[in-house]
Amino acid sequence: MTASELFEFADSARDAGDFATAEAAYRALASNPDVEFRSEARFRLALMLADRMGRPRDAAVELRRILDEKPGAARVRLELARMNTLLGRLGAAEREFRAAQATGQLPPDVERSVRFYASALAAAKPLGGSLELALAPDSNINRATRADTLGTVIGDFTLSDDARAKSGLGLAARAQGYVRLQLGPKMRLLGRVAGSGDFYRTGQFDDYALTMQVGPEIQSGVDRITFSGGPSWRWFGQAPFSRGWGGSAVYQHPLGKRTQLRAEAALSRLDNLRNDLQDSTISAGTVGLDRAFSARFGGGAQIRLSRTSARDPGWSDWTGGGSAYLFREIGRTTLVLDGSYARLEADARLFLYPRKRVDDRFSIGLSATFRAIQWKGIAPFLRLRAERNKSTIGIFDFQRRAAEIGLTSAF
Structure with a gap:
């Protein structure tokens, strides 16, 4: 099975609610020698862990691993800021927002969203x-x-x-x-x-x-x-x-x-x-x-x-x-x-x-x-x-x- 086929398999399992199978497939892809493949796998896994499985802490770990290899990935930093907000780490969330803006890669509409979320951390973990x-x-x-x-x-x-x-x-x-x-x-x-x-x-x-x-x-x-x-x-x-x-x-x-x-x-x-x-x-x-x-x-x-x-x-x-x-x-x-x-x-x-x-x-x-x-x-x-x-x-x-x-x- 090629990497593209394995991505399709993992996405299908995720959409069908078979999260255990999807997680195993994404983690297999995360060991791919190509940095782009493994970064994409970790990113999709992080979103599934946070939004579908209620595991924002595990999602934050995967996002951090992406940034260890690709520190300029602004979208990943924004998602990590969101995870920190869900975990109640407001200071860490604000640092990630500032770091994302420091990459200089955000389009104007995304920057407006960043300013909004940075000032609206009210959805923090209770x-x-x-x-x-x-x-x-x-x-x-x-x-x-x-x-x-x-x-x-x-x-x-x-x-x-x-x-x-x-x-x-x-x-x-x-x-x-x-x-x-x-x-x-x-x-x-x-x-x-x-x-x-x-x-x-x-x-x-x-x-x-x-x-x-x-x-x-x-x-x-x-x-x-x-x-x-x-x-x-x-x-x-x-x-x-x-x-x-x-x-x-x-x-x-x-x-x-x-x-x-x-x-x-x-x-x-x-x-x-x-x-x-x-x-x-x-x-x-x-x-x-x-x-x-x-x-x-x-x-x-x-x-x-x-x-x-x-x-x-x-x-x-x-x-x-x-x-x-x-x-x-x-x-x-x-x-x-x-x-x-x-x-x-x-x-x-x-x-x-x-x-x-x-x-x-x-x-x-x-x-x-x-x-x-x-x-x-x-x-x-x-x-x-x-x-x-x-x-x-x-x-x-x-x-x-x-x-x-x-x-x-x-x-």
């Missing part, structure tokens, strides 16, 4: 989430100084082992889930639950947090505005550390075909359960841009300013900084390089220390997601990160090297 699990070797799990002593106004203190930098191998876990309820043609109610944790053998430096948020998501033309608020909790060393309540407003607006503006304002109240002097009100503002330079290359940058008003002026501060990232798809691997800088200046010095706290914090990271060996939407990843915090207060002066090797999946 339930979903993601999960990551990783082994996490870390040179400084408690983000502490390596110095033996700490300078104070009454002399140098000798630091205990627990107050100094500790290395360790932990388990890092992150999970989030959401529910989206349609309230009208341009409004949805969005609820989110997110949790993260770093767990170690002794439990002394376990650090985990839980956040819940709910609020309306409004579509206004090409813009999307999201309001949300809710409680948060953090535990450290297996004991309660803080609890809080906060809210935020996020505004997203496309700037041309390839760029998106994102602005956020947030306000929260934090109750530190171990030190009442650190109870605080935190306000923050962030502005960022994301841009697709080409179908396989993009990046973004943001600036942030925050104010912490605590009971003790020594724990009150202004913090400002910026961050940037670049991503590049190389074959079936996605690489992301990111870096950030932040400067913190306290309002006053704490009683014990000779100077007020001023920090300069630098961070750089590199991550890779390896889609070539994914299984049912689960893919391995590797992340590397280096941090340096230079502080006028010795106990806050630290450096850190960390890695995460694990699996990630969206559902």
Whole structure:
């Protein structure tokens, strides 16, 4: 049977509702040595999986495999954006829309459709989430100084082992889930639950947090505005550390075909359960841009300013900084390089220390997601990160090297 005959056989089985036979035939064609034949087979298979079998996640895998070989296939990127929308991955969908426009291959009527779908993600999946699990070797799990002593106004203190930098191998876990309820043609109610944790053998430096948020998501033309608020909790060393309540407003607006503006304002109240002097009100503002330079290359940058008003002026501060990232798809691997800088200046010095706290914090990271060996939407990843915090207060002066090797999946 020739490739053309096998396509006809697969299409006939699909149209007759024999999806198992059609899938087997399309997958056989997907191993054809001709890139055009196997790309067409994967494309037809993806559409059948999504639209007739209710399997958008498997469809997204097939579309991604096409793009690994043909990154300029704009139609495929549009379909991948649609799959991400069905899966509730709105950020990923918007990136694919921008990448499709960056190919320069879309006719005017299709570009109008892209703008429409990019601004009308209201048909997103009503339930979903993601999960990551990783082994996490870390040179400084408690983000502490390596110095033996700490300078104070009454002399140098000798630091205990627990107050100094500790290395360790932990388990890092992150999970989030959401529910989206349609309230009208341009409004949805969005609820989110997110949790993260770093767990170690002794439990002394376990650090985990839980956040819940709910609020309306409004579509206004090409813009999307999201309001949300809710409680948060953090535990450290297996004991309660803080609890809080906060809210935020996020505004997203496309700037041309390839760029998106994102602005956020947030306000929260934090109750530190171990030190009442650190109870605080935190306000923050962030502005960022994301841009697709080409179908396989993009990046973004943001600036942030925050104010912490605590009971003790020594724990009150202004913090400002910026961050940037670049991503590049190389074959079936996605690489992301990111870096950030932040400067913190306290309002006053704490009683014990000779100077007020001023920090300069630098961070750089590199991550890779390896889609070539994914299984049912689960893919391995590797992340590397280096941090340096230079502080006028010795106990806050630290450096850190960390890695995460694990699996990630969206559902």
